Amino acid sequence: MMRLAEQLRLLWGPVAMASLAAALLSVPHAGFMAYMVVLGLLIWLPAAALRFIRRPEARAHVAAEFGVWVAALLVVAAVQGWRHAVARSHADAIVAEIEQFHAVHHRYPDDLTEIGLSHDGLVASLDFAGYEEEGQVPHFFYGVTYMPFAVWSFDFRTRTWELRD
Structure with a gap:
C-alpha cells in the first residue's frame, strides 16, 4: 500500500x-x-x-x-x-433600451448613440458587438464568448436570440 x-x-x-x-x-x-x-x-x-x-x-x-x-x-x-451569462446580461440590457426607445418614439434608433451608448461603451461591455437598423427591422448582435467567428443575434420580431456562425 x-x-x-x-x-x-x-x-x-x-x-x-x-x-x-x-x-x-x-x-x-x-x-x-x-x-x-x-x-x-x-x-x-x-x-x-x-x-x-x-x-x-x-x-x-x-x-x-x-x-x-x-x-x-x-x-x-x-x-x-459565467462569461456567457455576463455578456448576455449586458446584451439584454441593450436590447431593452432599444425596445424602450421603440416604444417611446415608434421607430428603432438609427444607431446606439440615440439610446446613450457610445461605441466605446459597447466595446467595454461586449468585446465584439454591433447594431444596424435596416429598414424597419433592427439587427443587434454580439460575439459568442466561448467560440470564435460566431455571434448571438437578437431577432426583434420573435424576441429571441439566435446563434449565427
Whole structure:
C-alpha cells in the first residue's frame, strides 16, 4: 500500500496537465475546444477501466486521475458559463433600451448613440458587438464568448436570440 505522499506525487502530472488545459480553455472564445479534452478522456477511459479492474491497488489512483480531469472540465464550464451569462446580461440590457426607445418614439434608433451608448461603451461591455437598423427591422448582435467567428443575434420580431456562425 502506497503512502499518501507517494500517491499525491503520482498525481502531480495529471493535476499539472489538467490545470494547464483548464487555464487555456477558460480564455474567451476557447471553450469550444473542450471537446478535445473530452475526446482524449474517451480514448483514455477504456485503458483506465481495464487498469481499474485488473489492478485493485491502482483503483484509487485511476479514480483520482479521472476526478482531476472532470474537475478541470467543470472549471472550464463554470468560467465559460459565467462569461456567457455576463455578456448576455449586458446584451439584454441593450436590447431593452432599444425596445424602450421603440416604444417611446415608434421607430428603432438609427444607431446606439440615440439610446446613450457610445461605441466605446459597447466595446467595454461586449468585446465584439454591433447594431444596424435596416429598414424597419433592427439587427443587434454580439460575439459568442466561448467560440470564435460566431455571434448571438437578437431577432426583434420573435424576441429571441439566435446563434449565427
